[in-house]
Amino acid sequence: MDLEFIADENGQDIRLLTSEIVLLQEKIQQLKGRIETIQQNCRHIFLETPVMRTCQKCGFSESTYY
Ligand SMILES: [Zn+2]
Structure with a gap:
């Protein structure tokens, strides 16, 4: 990414958007962690397909499929 370029033609602050992306990615990681915890503690009820x-x-x- 070109760090010299901080605003697009609409005047949006790229740094602001980038930091928002970072925050959202951290949130995604947290939510994925929560899903993993739920899945590890789940008493699975499987719906099976051939594969x-x-x-x-x-x-x-x-x-x-092995
Ligand atoms: Zn489950």
Whole structure:
């Protein structure tokens, strides 16, 4: 990224938008962590297809094709 260029043609502050992206990415990581915790503690109810199965409760999926 070109750090010299801090505003687009609409006058938006790129640094502000970039810091917002960083914050959102941190939020995404937190939420992914929460999903992982939920999935680890879930008593899975799997919906199976020929190649994979997906838990109907937490969305955890794994391949059944080895
Ligand atoms: Zn589950």
